[in-house]
Amino acid sequence: MSAAPPPAPLPVPLGTPATGRTWRKPGFVENAWLRWGILLVLAAYLIYASAAVDLNVARMLRGLPRARDFLLQMFPPDFSRWDLLYTGVLESLQMAVFSTAIGSVLSIPIAIGAATNVAPRPIYLLCRGWISISRTFPEVIIAIFFVKAFGFGPFSGVLTLIVASTGFVGKMLAEDIEDIDNGQVEAIEATGAGWSKMLLYAVFPQVMPRLVGLVVYRLDINLRESTIIGIVGAGGIGGALFNSFLRYEYDFSLAILLVIIALVLVAEWASGVIRERIT
Amino acid sequence: MNAAPHHDWRRHTRKQTLRRFAIELAIAMAVVWAATGLDIYWPFLWDAPPTVLDLARRMLPPDWSFFDNIVPPMIETVNIATLGTILAVFMAFPVAVISARNTTPNAATYWLGRLIVVSSRSVNELVWGLIMVVFFGPGALAGVAAIALRSVGFTAKLLAEAIEEIDRGQVEAIEASGASRPLVFLYGIVPQIMPAFWGVTVFRWDINIRQSSVIGLVGAGGIGIVLNSAMNLFRWDQVTVILIAIFAVVLVSETVSAALRAKYT
Numbered sequence: 092m093s094a095a096p097p098p099a100p101l102p103v104p105l106g107t108p109a110t111g112r113t114w115r116k117p118g119f120v121e122n123a124w125l126r127w128g129i130l131l132v133l134a135a136y137l138i139y140a141s142a143a144v145d146l147n148v149a150r151m152l153r154g155l156p157r158a159r160d161f162l163l164q165m166f167p168p169d170f171s172r173w174d175l176l177y178t179g180v181l182e183s184l185q186m187a188v189f190s191t192a193i194g195s196v197l198s199i200p201i202a203i204g205a206a207t208n209v210a211p212r213p214i215y216l217l218c219r220g221w222i223s224i225s226r227t228f229p230e231v232i233i234a235i236f237f238v239k240a241f242g243f244g245p246f247s248g249v250l251t252l253i254v255a256s257t258g259f260v261g262k263m264l265a266e267d268i269e270d271i272d273n274g275q276v277e278a279i280e281a282t283g284a285g286w287s288k289m290l291l292y293a294v295f296p297q298v299m300p301r302l303v304g305l306v307v308y309r310l311d312i313n314l315r316e317s318t319i320i321g322i323v324g325a326g327g328i329g330g331a332l333f334n335s336f337l338r339y340e341y342d343f344s345l346a347i348l349l350v351i352i353a354l355v356l357v358a359e360w361a362s363g364v365i366r367e368r369i370t
Numbered sequence: 371m372n373a374a375p376h377h378d379w380r381r382h383t384r385k386q387t388l389r390r391f392a393i394e395l396a397i398a399m400a401v402v403w404a405a406t407g408l409d410i411y412w413p414f415l416w417d418a419p420p421t422v423l424d425l426a427r428r429m430l431p432p433d434w435s436f437f438d439n440i441v442p443p444m445i446e447t448v449n450i451a452t453l454g455t456i457l458a459v460f461m462a463f464p465v466a467v468i469s470a471r472n473t474t475p476n477a478a479t480y481w482l483g484r485l486i487v488v489s490s491r492s493v494n495e496l497v498w499g500l501i502m503v504v505f506f507g508p509g510a511l512a513g514v515a516a517i518a519l520r521s522v523g524f525t526a527k528l529l530a531e532a533i534e535e536i537d538r539g540q541v542e543a544i545e546a547s548g549a550s551r552p553l554v555f556l557y558g559i560v561p562q563i564m565p566a567f568w569g570v571t572v573f574r575w576d577i578n579i580r581q582s583s584v585i586g587l588v589g590a591g592g593i594g595i596v597l598n599s600a601m602n603l604f605r606w607d608q609v610t611v612i613l614i615a616i617f618a619v620v621l622v623s624e625t626v627s628a629a630l631r632a633k634y635t
């Protein structure tokens with residue numbers, strides 16, 4: 092074995108940039124003026140907005156002891172009123188299942204109406220309008236509305252979730268209908284089939300798997316929302332949760348929250364498993 | 371299989387048909403169970419059209435003179451959403467790092483990260499609002515805190531997924547240069563997740579605009595407070611104005627968010 096040759100001397104000492112310029116990490120925006128401009132605007136906005144919402148450290152610090160008291164009162168969770176908890180959760184579950192079923196059925200004609208390739212223009216605009224209204228407003232706002240119109244209880248909650256479901260499923264399904272393979276539509280039309288036969292034999296078979304996936308996904312969302320809209324009186328466990336806050340029974344609040352979290356996690360997991368299997 | 375001289379084409383085999391029938395039956399039973407279990411007086415349904423018409427009559431025409439009163443709370447709503455998002459993003463960064471499998475220091479930190487993500491995500495913003503009102507008293511501060519706490523999980527979850535999907539090569543290249551762990555993170559990982567970061571931030575901001583319009587119902591600031599009081603006073607003509615305003619702001623934020631995401635991510 093021969094000895095390794097001595098390393099050749101470096102042309103320039105290590106650490107000296109070859110071009111005479113030092114490398115810098117590129118900024119997140121290429122243009123320096125724009126970058127600093129954005130940062131300046133952001134800083135100005137932060138100062139303004141923090142002042143506008145009275146976001147100051149002193150006020151936050153004053154919240155700390157209250158936070159501690161709150162947490163102390165929360166533990167241990169109080170499951171002693173299990174029957175109340177059970178009825179509420181059951182009602183939420185039933186609201187979710189029922190409204191998903193009705194909402195999905197109603198969303199099919201809405202989706203057909205909102206797909207440019209199968210619906211005439213006036214119907215298209217009408218259905219798109221409905222979808223955008225029912226999707227824009229959070230469930231809770233729709234719920235207040237129905238509660239004012241139909242009174243407290245699960246009826247208002249069911250209507251809320253139906254409306255929200257038609258917006259969600261309708262929009263997604265309409266997009267799927269617009270994306271279908273037109274060859275099948277032409278094939279069915281070439282047999283002399285009318286519009287309804289075309290829908291039944293050319294459109295539905297193509298979007299059915301997606302529809303099932305959407306419905307399962309929406310069931311998951313509806314279950315989440317059904318535990319919340321009770322806060323404004325639309326049935327389900329949310330009402331009990333809100334009352335426990337009003338009565339400062341935070342240990343009961345924690346019990347309800349834990350049950351809701353468990354329910355939401357199970358629903359999310361189950362919905363994920365089912366959607367993976369069918370699509 | 372015996373080739374019958376003539377048989378009808380069927381889409382499903384007998385076994386498939388039975389299976390489908392069983393699933394359909396189970397769904398039908400679940401729906402019937404839900405419908406009958408609910409404490410609903412069904413004849414109410416017949417009253418629905420007149421009730422809705424009556425409400426519509428009270429809502430129209432909108433009382434546009436009320437518009438000036440809703441501009442400040444609407445601005446507050448946008449501020450709550452924006453500040454809440456910024457705060458959430460700052461908190462989400464460390465959480466994302468510990469809940470991504472490839473950057474978390476050990477199993478304990480990984481599960482801590484997952485716990486934070488799950489608890490933040492599965493508690494609704496209205497509930498976070500209720501809790502924050504207990505902490506900070508009613509007002510926009512509670513709203514900002516509620517929106518931030520609710521968004522941390524979502525933002526951290528998506529960021530962690532982006533971290534898990536990075537290209538190892540760049541990280542190894544930086545490590546090979548002898549960089550320390552923070553530098554590896556800063557130069558090997560951060561540039562790779564920046565597009566996802568902006569996308570998630572803007573997307574969450576859009577969601578938060580919508581959500582911060584309701585947290586006022588539990589006293590956490592914004593337009594929700596005005597909406598609640600207008601409803602309690604049965605000023606339906608004012609309610610219409612508020613709803614139109616929320617609709618417009620949400621529509622604008624959705625358009626802005628979609629445009630930004632299409633351009634930069």
